[in-house]
Amino acid sequence: MVLRYRISLPGIKGFARVYEVKPNSSLYSFAKQMRADMNFPQDQMVLFKAFGSDGAVSARYGMFDMGAGTIDSVTLEQTIKKGELSFVFFYDTTNAKSVNVTFEGEAEPRKGVAYPVLVDSKGPDPEEFENGYVAYEDLPDDKKKDPENDDEDEDWDDDNDADEEGEEIFDEDEDE
Secondary structure, eight states, X not given: OEEEEEEEETTEEEEEEEEEEOTTOBHHHHHHHHHHHTTOOTTSOOEEEEEOTTSSEEEXXXXXXXXXXXXXXXXXXXXXXXXXXXXXXXXXXXXXXXXXXXXXXXXXXXXXXXXXXXXXEESSOHHHHHTTOOOGGGSOGGGOOOGGGOGGGTTTTGXXXXXXXXXXXXXTTOOO
């Protein structure tokens, strides 16, 4: 069996990543793969803040031992056994930039795949959302337009109606 995790951004429906990871993978190998796939800065310290089933912070796993172990010594299997099913992964601790990581369950291993592996992707990288990108799903209802039923744009070019009726358009100042 492999473990399946969903990466999300708080309050944003237009972004998601789903990973499958071997249970004996360290948090470090998982973090390394996420950094590569989502173009997170490589020069920043990272941190996993773990939450127990009661929603309270149960551990912090970082490059240095903060009491619960380091990210290269703690496996995902160990976190599951401790009941830590969700994390906030700080990929840029200096600027407090993070994504949510949530355990979704187990999956069947795929043949010929090197784990951890990205198996599903939705939306651009988190950096794009910081730069003002708004996914369609995240738009307010009054800003969404149905491209199939877009009657508002039918008469967008009223000035060129004469062209469609076959009238000749010429410049009055033009010399003949």
